[in-house]
Amino acid sequence: MAGARTDHVPPDILDGPPEPRRPSWAEDPPDPLHPEGRSDEPLLVARSAEGDEEAFAVLVQRHAPTLIRLAARLLGARTEAEDAVQEAFISAWRRLPQFQGRSSFGTWMYRIVTNRCLNVLRRSGTTAPLEAAGDVQAPEHTVSPPRIAEARDAVRELREALGLLSAEQRACWVLRELDGCSYEFIAEAVGISQEAVRARVFRARRRLTRVMGDWR
Incomplete structure (x- = not known):
């Protein structure tokens, strides 16, 4: 539904039944910097900027996994990463009318999430080990x-x-x-x-x- 915008993110966009916890992300979602098969994205962004909550929900569901993975790598904890990404989507929802479309929505969100995580790290003055980064693993060929x-x-x-x-x-x-x-x-x-x-x-x-x- 399109209509007047509000200053809050629709509560059902980010909430919902939690996904089962896994030790690492088993599948990497599409890279937001190199989207494939997303010809509908400009339309979804335009509709979201007009206040279409359902269109924005699609964008959230599409990009959240990749952004949470990024935030977890930066912050070191899944819980903190989820909080940072939720705050980033709230910020994006409020700023969408000013989105110029000079980059893809995914690239824009990457910048927002990166900046939010950097602010968290700078405030804390320390960084946590990359326990959430599934890329750093022991070699599988090690057998003894x-x-x-x-x-x-x-x-x-x-x-x-x-x-x-x-x-x-x-x-x-x-x-x-x-x-x-x-x-x-x-x-x-x-x-x-x-x-x-x-x-x-x-x-x-x-x-x-x-x-x-x-x-x-």
Whole structure:
């Protein structure tokens, strides 16, 4: 239904029966930076900007899994990630009439979520280990008990090292190494220059390489 906009997100958009908890995301949803089969998205965004709650609900359901995965990588906890994404959607709902469409809706939401997570990390002054990042895992080919234990120790040390990175280093590393974003996109999302992004990614890689070198 299209009509006058309100300043609140319809309560049934983000609420609903909780999905079963899984140890990691078994399937990666489509990358919002490279959408496929989403020719209806501009129409959904336009209808949402006019106050169509059902259209916005479709956008939320479509993009929430990827955005929660991103937020979990940045914040280190699924619960905090869900809160950050819900707040990001509330912000997006209120700002949709100003959305210019210079990028896709998914890219726009990526920036909003990244900035919200960065604000959380900067306020806390610390970052948590990447326990929610399913990408950091022990090698599956490790079969002997000693090698399994060694691999698990290495993964734990890697996660702890990621937790010691600064908020911007962590965001830049996650967006570049785990999500494959361009330096240009990261610079805009984080609010720094491309040169600064490259420097932060380099420092993060160097620190992680030192940690990995201890057990390699």
